[in-house]
Amino acid sequence: MSRGEAIVLFVHGARDARWAEPFLRLRERVAAKAPQSIVEIAFLDHMSPNLAKVARQLSERGVTHIRVVPMFFGRGGHLRDDFPQQLDAACAAAPGVAFEVTEAAGESDAVLEALAAFALDAPGSSK
Numbered sequence: 018m019s020r021g022e023a024i025v026l027f028v029h030g031a032r033d034a035r036w037a038e039p040f041l042r043l044r045e046r047v048a049a050k051a052p053q054s055i056v057e058i059a060f061l062d063h064m065s066p067n068l069a070k071v072a073r074q075l076s077e078r079g080v081t082h083i084r085v086v087p088m089f090f091g092r093g094g095h096l097r098d099d100f101p102q103q104l105d106a107a108c109a110a111a112p113g114v115a116f117e118v119t120e121a122a123g124e125s126d127a128v129l130e131a132l133a134a135f136a137l138d139a140p141g142s143s144k
Contacts, residue, residue, distance in 0.1 A: 021081045021082065023075045024051065025075075026044060027061065027088060027100070044058050061103065068103045075114070084117045084118075085119070087118070087121045090123030
């Protein structure tokens with residue numbers, strides 16, 4: 018990807034700002050692996066910025082292609098109902114930008130394998 022391209026990690030959001038900390042670390046890891054791309058986070062709910070705002074800001078920076086990566090485990094109501102509305106708003110906010118949407122993270126076999134390995138190998142604590 019070139020600097021005219023961006024990756025947007027689309028996450029749920031929460032009332033507690035600390036909830037976003039793992040996604041901030043994820044953004045840094047993605048950016049380190051794709052230094053030629055701009056990497057941002059957009060929130061579905063409770064937090065800012067939303068997808069339309071991120072798309073508008075990226076468009077103003079000269080981005081012409083945005084790859085949206087839904088960081089959800091499954092295609093529930095948020096991805097089936099809410100996300101298409103937010104994507105439409107993002108397209109309207111950045112009319113010159115081409116959008117590409119990946120599968121949800123939880124639909125990826127690689128992600129499921131990583132989570133299975135974590136479940137088996139993660140250190141625990143006893144009560």
